Structures are given as C-alpha cells and as structure tokens.
Amino acid sequence: MNLERANVWLYRVQQRLAITRNEAAALVALAALLLAGMVVQRVRSRPQAAPGAERAATNHRFQQGAARLRAAQKKAEQRAPAQEAERETSSLTASSKAKLDLNAASESQLERLPGVGPVLAGRIAAYRRAHGPFAEADHLERVSGIGPKTMAQLAPLVSVSAPETEDAPKAEDAPKDAKAERAP
Known part of the structure; x- marks a missing residue:
C-alpha cells in the first residue's frame, strides 16, 4: 500500500x-540525502555535557557510598570489642569459673563452651541419653x-562428677566407634 502511494x-x-x-528518482534520492545531512548536522551541533561532568557526578555518588560504608565499618569496629568482652565473660574459662559438669549440664550450658554450637551440644546430650553419664571427660x-x-580445647573447662546408678548404662561401656552412630 505504501509503495503505491510512493509511486503515485x-x-x-x-x-x-x-x-x-x-x-x-534521482531528485528524490538527493532530497533524502539532503535531509539526512541536515539531521546529522543538527545532532552534532547540539551542545553536549562535558564528558567529565557525567563522570564527576558518578564519582561523587561513589564517594558518598564509600563514606557511608567507612562510617558503618567504624561503628562495627567500635562495637566489636564490647561484644568480644561480653562473649568472654559469658563463655566459660578455666581460670574464672568452675568446670562444667558434662553429666549435669544442659544443652544451653554446653553451647557456651568454645567450639560447641547448638548442633554439637545436641549430640553431646543425645550421646549422654543413649550411653549414660560420662565416666571420664576424655x-x-x-x-x-x-x-x-x-x-584439647574443652579438657580444662569440663569435668565429670556423677554418681553412677546401676540402671543407667555407663559411658565407658559404650562402643569405641560411637562416632559412627549419629545422634539426631
């Protein structure tokens, strides 16, 4: 349809x-070239922002973000010693508190030991339930x-002191490869 219009x-x-x-046809081609040349000239003559202006704006935003990040890091560094001191006072140490009795400690108390998280504390409690009280800390x-x-890390922090009952199985009677048995 457009071709018919052009022909007309x-x-x-x-x-x-x-x-x-x-x-x-030659006259139309020349007119099209003239029009294209005018468009190119108009685009080139338009005032453009200096190439550095856009970069400067981006740099400014980047510097603002970096300053916020540095401020947040400073706050975190200031809080870290306070949190570390709090952790040290709440965790068990051999010199400041009595040793933790493995046979009487709850899971939350076991979690306070260094290197013992909730999963490992659960395994210790499950082992104790399955095999009875620990006979030795080892x-x-x-x-x-x-x-x-x-x-080696836990040895100075734990102790074992529980009266043995005849009903409960002894931990020393437990199989040596109990690690193969995974507690839930």
Missing part, C-alpha cells in the same frame, strides 16, 4: 516538473564432631 507521488512530481522517471571424644583438637 513520484508520478505527480514527474508530471509537474516534466522530467523522466529516472530523473525523478570420653567426650566419642561424640561425633569432637576430635582431638576440640577435646
């Missing part, structure tokens, strides 16, 4: 100017997740 328009130009079809190594390193 071209035919009218030919008739009015008394030129051939090829001359009319038997703690039989719990899955407690190896020689963790045991």
